[in-house]
Amino acid sequence: MLDQYISTGDKDTRSGFGAGLLELGENNPDVVALCADLTGSLKMDAFQKEFPDRFFQCGIAEANMMGIAAGMTIGGKIPYTGTFANFSTGRVYDQIRQSIAYSFKNVKICASHSGLTLGEDGATHQILEDIGLMKMLPNMVVINTCDYNQTKAATIAIAKVENPVYLRFGRPKVPNFTPENQVFEIGKAVKLSEGNDVTIIATGHLVWKAIEAGRALQEKGIHAEVINIHTIKPLDEKVILNSVKKTGCVVTAEEHQMNGGLGDSVAQLLGREYPAPLEMVAVQDTFGESGTPEQLLEKYGLSSNSIVEKVLKVVERKK
Amino acid sequence: MEVLNPTLNPSKLSALDTVEKLEQIATQVRRDIVRMTHGASSGHPGGSLGCADFLVALYHEVMKHNTSFKMDGKEEDIFFLSNGHISPVFYSVLARSGYFNVSELATFRKLDSRLQGHPATAEHLPGVRIATGSLGQGLSVAIGAALTKKLNRDNHLIYTLHGDGELQEGQNWEAIMFAAHHKVDNIIATVDYNGLQIDGASKDVMSLGDLKAKWESFDWKTLEMNGNDIKDVIETLNKAKEMTGNGTPIVVLMHTKMGYGIDFMEDNYKWHGVAPNDEQLADALSQLPETIGDY
Numbered sequence: 001m002l003d004q005y006i007s008t009g010d011k012d013t014r015s016g017f018g019a020g021l022l023e024l025g026e027n028n029p030d031v032v033a034l035c036a037d038l039t040g041s042l043k044m045d046a047f048q049k050e051f052p053d054r055f056f057q058c059g060i061a062e063a064n065m066m067g068i069a070a071g072m073t074i075g076g077k078i079p080y081t082g083t084f085a086n087f088s089t090g091r092v093y094d095q096i097r098q099s100i101a102y103s104f105k106n107v108k109i110c111a112s113h114s115g116l117t118l119g120e121d122g123a124t125h126q127i128l129e130d131i132g133l134m135k136m137l138p139n140m141v142v143i144n145t146c147d148y149n150q151t152k153a154a155t156i157a158i159a160k161v162e163n164p165v166y167l168r169f170g171r172p173k174v175p176n177f178t179p180e181n182q183v184f185e186i187g188k189a190v191k192l193s194e195g196n197d198v199t200i201i202a203t204g205h206l207v208w209k210a211i212e213a214g215r216a217l218q219e220k221g222i223h224a225e226v227i228n229i230h231t232i233k234p235l236d237e238k239v240i241l242n243s244v245k246k247t248g249c250v251v252t253a254e255e256h257q258m259n260g261g262l263g264d265s266v267a268q269l270l271g272r273e274y275p276a277p278l279e280m281v282a283v284q285d286t287f288g289e290s291g292t293p294e295q296l297l298e299k300y301g302l303s304s305n306s307i308v309e310k311v312l313k314v315v316e317r318k319k
Numbered sequence: 320m321e322v323l324n325p326t327l328n329p330s331k332l333s334a335l336d337t338v339e340k341l342e343q344i345a346t347q348v349r350r351d352i353v354r355m356t357h358g359a360s361s362g363h364p365g366g367s368l369g370c371a372d373f374l375v376a377l378y379h380e381v382m383k384h385n386t387s388f389k390m391d392g393k394e395e396d397i398f399f400l401s402n403g404h405i406s407p408v409f410y411s412v413l414a415r416s417g418y419f420n421v422s423e424l425a426t427f428r429k430l431d432s433r434l435q436g437h438p439a440t441a442e443h444l445p446g447v448r449i450a451t452g453s454l455g456q457g458l459s460v461a462i463g464a465a466l467t468k469k470l471n472r473d474n475h476l477i478y479t480l481h482g483d484g485e486l487q488e489g490q491n492w493e494a495i496m497f498a499a500h501h502k503v504d505n506i507i508a509t510v511d512y513n514g515l516q517i518d519g520a521s522k523d524v525m526s527l528g529d530l531k532a533k534w535e536s537f538d539w540k541t542l543e544m545n546g547n548d549i550k551d552v553i554e555t556l557n558k559a560k561e562m563t564g565n566g567t568p569i570v571v572l573m574h575t576k577m578g579y580g581i582d583f584m585e586d587n588y589k590w591h592g593v594a595p596n597d598e599q600l601a602d603a604l605s606q607l608p609e610t611i612g613d614y
Contacts, residue, residue, distance in 0.1 A: 032470070056466065056501065058497060059493075059497070059500075061490075061496070061497065063456075063459070063489075063490040063493060064459045064490055064493035064497055065459075066459070067456050067457075067458070067459020067460045067462075067463060067490065067494065068459050068460075068463035068494075068497065070459075070460050070463060071399075071449070071460035071461060071462060071463020071464040071465075071466070072463040072466055072467045073463075073467075074390065074391060074392055074397070074448055074449075074460075074463070074464045074467060075391050075392060075393055075464060075467035075470075075471055076393075076467070076471070077467045077470065094453050095456055095490070097453075098451070098452070098453045098456060099449060099450070099456050099459070099460055102439065102440075102441065102450045103439075103440045103441075103449050103450045104440060104441070105449075
């Protein structure tokens with residue numbers, strides 16, 4: 001079943017964001033875009049060129065950008081802010097908390113270069129805490145997309161809900177395997193395979209790693225139910241619980257700290273509703289470092305091999 | 320005055336001229352401020368009293384606004400209070416302009432109230448468009464709203480109020496730079512230049528230096544006024560209005576006295592965030608005759 005997922009070529013998720021934003025520009029006159037001196041990195045330059053009156057360069061001043069975005073909603077605009085994930089969250093947490101989340105403003109906080117796969121820039125820029133920061137805020141929707149097509153679809157879909165949204169994506173080129181014209185439903189998990197032995201719940205760049213792991217496990221006679229959970233908040237509890245009731249154990253996989261991430265949300269859910277053995281593929285309470293994306297995923301235990309190892313462990317714990 | 324106020328008794332004021340009427344309303348607002356903070360045993364009377372004249376003039380004379388509140392504020396002037404801790408004066412002026420019934424002022428800072436300690440939108444209090452309290456965020460929001468007015472081809476204006484101590488927050492200077500760069504010329508910002516903050520005089524806590532020169536060096540047009548003189552407030556804001564639409568944002572440095580109108584509170588930073596006790600309330604109210612009726 002997992003064999004059906006074929007990459008149509010490597011593409012970066014941030015380019016999916018840029019393409020989605022451009023399409024929104026054409027179809028929704030209320031969409032405006034703001035950037036803090038990273039227009040090229042965020043792939044917002046096409047929107048800027050096509051819709052200069054609806055693009056606002058904020059300079060290297062992210063706190064102000066968040067406030068400007070919050071204010072622009074008053075009168076009906078739908079602002080998309082673009083900068084790196086680090087500067088989209090931790091740097092401006094209080095601005096998001098007060099002016100956007102608590103004030104319930106329809107701002108779309110779009111964050112590129114999240115996680116370790118930012119690569120060579122190192123730990124100053126590799127935020128691994130942003131999902132946690134954002135999911136703790138009441139009113140905030142948190143989305144972490146896995147490939148170009150899904151990021152483009154999510155970028156377009158979030159304009160249709162009047163809600164603050166954190167949309168997280170990344171820098172490197174990764175396999176593009178989800179359908180080109182998919183319908184992106186916020187809060188709906190996508191089951192990629194049926195299996196009875198283990199549930200693998202992955203988000204972002206680690207969804208492809210989970211597919212690779214699922215294939216390797218198949219060869220070992222372990223049938224994994226792989227779930228692509230692009231929305232971390234609200235969490236699709238029904239799909240997760242139904243799967244775990246069938247498989248009896250779970251591995252979560254994410255490019256984020258173990259504390260506060262997807263695994264943490266799944267652990268809370270299982271603790272409340274259906275206790276089951278759980279292993280987490282995530283960064284273990286440490287900062288990152290410089291290196292290539294693949295080197296870093298390997299060193300920090302976020303590779304497909306790491307997922308396989310955790311699955312073998314969690315399946316053993318079922319017995 | 321653009322709004323008809325169901326909570327006012329206009330017959331009591333009909334014989335007075337505009338400034339005298341507004342002074343009477345401001346006196347009632349000051350009574351509200353001390354009664355609200357006394358009732359809550361907390362809150363911020365000092366800055367509230369100092370800004371009462373400005374906000375009364377703004378809402379009753381200067382702004383074109385609609386008391387049947389809509390969040391999007393289209394086709395009307397919008398005011399943002401950035402220094403959210405002076406919520407007592409904001410709530411009182413909103414109620415006495417007709418946004419909600421004055422009786423609700425008695426719920427200030429109490430459980431299940433729409434009148435939160437600092438202004439918030441979550442409880443849907445008419446007149447509040449953004450949560451403020453964590454300082455330094457209001458100017459950015461106001462500039463954003465001003466940009467949307469431009470995109471919507473809505474010629475109405477954005478007004479703001481900021482504490483002078485609040486300008487120590489760096490985000491303000493990001494916003495000030497942004498507004499000049501993007502020629503946001505439909506905004507009139509106001510600074511409550513009372514020179515005091517919680518820990519003492521601003522010159523001692525963290526000097527603001529030459530504030531006028533700072534704004535001007537960021538390419539804003541500056542005006543100054545006495546914020547405790549309603550005639551001066553109206554004249555200066557009308558002048559500011561005439562200066563809009565010329566490619567430059569405008570700021571008014573408003574000289575006020577913290578605690579203005581109550582002798583023992585005046586110009587004393589200790590009244591920044593302390594409520595009056597029973598005796599102090601009685602003393603304060605004896606200095607502020609009831610004009611259009613207590614809530």
